[in-house]
Amino acid sequence: MSAMRFFALTSAALPLALILLTSALPAAAAEKDVIVEQKNVNSSPKQRLDQLFSQLKRERDPDKASGIANEIRMEWNDSGSATINLLMQWADKAIEEKRNPAALDFLDEAIALKPDYAESWNRRATLNFIMGNYRKSMSDIEHVLDLEPRHFGALSGMAAILSNAGNDQLALKAWEQFLTIYPAERTAQEQLNTLSEKLAGNRT
Numbered sequence: 001m002s003a004m005r006f007f008a009l010t011s012a013a014l015p016l017a018l019i020l021l022t023s024a025l026p027a028a029a030a031e032k033d034v035i036v037e038q039k040n041v042n043s044s045p046k047q048r049l050d051q052l053f054s055q056l057k058r059e060r061d062p063d064k065a066s067g068i069a070n071e072i073r074m075e076w077n078d079s080g081s082a083t084i085n086l087l088m089q090w091a092d093k094a095i096e097e098k099r100n101p102a103a104l105d106f107l108d109e110a111i112a113l114k115p116d117y118a119e120s121w122n123r124r125a126t127l128n129f130i131m132g133n134y135r136k137s138m139s140d141i142e143h144v145l146d147l148e149p150r151h152f153g154a155l156s157g158m159a160a161i162l163s164n165a166g167n168d169q170l171a172l173k174a175w176e177q178f179l180t181i182y183p184a185e186r187t188a189q190e191q192l193n194t195l196s197e198k199l200a201g202n203r204t
Contacts, residue, residue, distance in 0.1 A: 049075050053150055056182055065184035069152070076119045076148075084110050084117060091123060095130075103127055118147035122154055134161045152182045159191065168195050 043051075052072045059065040079085050087110040094103035104127060110120040125140035138161055144154040159174035175192040182188065 045075060045078070045080070053181065056184075057180075060184050062184045062186050065182065069182060069185075073153075076122075076151075079110075079114060079117045079119065081114060081117075084114050084120065087113075088120065088123065091127075095127060100127060100131060116147060118144050118151060121147070122151065125154065125157060129157055129161070134164065137161060150181050152178050152185070155181070156188065163191075163195070168199055171195055172199065 049072065052068055052075065056065060056068045056072065059068060077085075077088070079088065087106045091103045091106035091110070094100070094106060104124065107120055107124040107127065110117065111124065114120065121140045121143040125137045125144060128134070128137035128140060137157065141154045141158050141161075144151050145158075148154075155174050155178040159171045159178065162168075162171035162174060172192065172195045175188055175195065178188050179185070179192060
């Protein structure tokens with residue numbers, strides 16, 4: 001398991017955000033190969049993502065929804081460029097080995113070469129999040145959401161950073177947006193309920 005998933009912060013929302021903000025890491029490479037082989041060659045990556053997001057929005061079973069979310073992450077992980085994919089793999093390995101400066105260099109290069117690839121921004125947002133650089137993480141998250149507004153991982157990271165900063169109202173809106181995309185995610189539902197109750201209590 002990657003260092004990203006072990007990293008813990010004080011806010012209750014932050015561990016969830018690390019899991020959701022992070023896309024599938026190298027341990028899932030074999031699984032990715034299987035999914036690639038099963039892809040419909042007649043459909044484009046955008047068409048496959050649109051179909052998966054439609055399924056995710058309709059699915060109410062948390063386990064089935066989690067499987068769909070993992071397929072979406074696998075689609076996100078393929079940049080369509082062998083060079084970018086290699087840089088991302090190097091960055092993942094560096095993160096696992098806690099070589100954060102090297103990981104940042106790889107991600108910076110991936111972003112420079114293909115700035116319209118959302119996952120490189122997302123991975124750098126996650127790394128900045130891990131390092132406690134929340135301002136930089138939020139900036140990267142905004143780039144992710146400009147490129148892919150349905151990126152539920154980026155939305156969870158945004159919600160966690162806002163919660164940690166005490167911006168509960170904005171964090172609530174981020175979780176609401178998350179759940180319109182991925183409604184079966186139980187921990188996100190719990191975060192939404194907790195924030196709603198907290199804000200309601202503050203108004204009384």
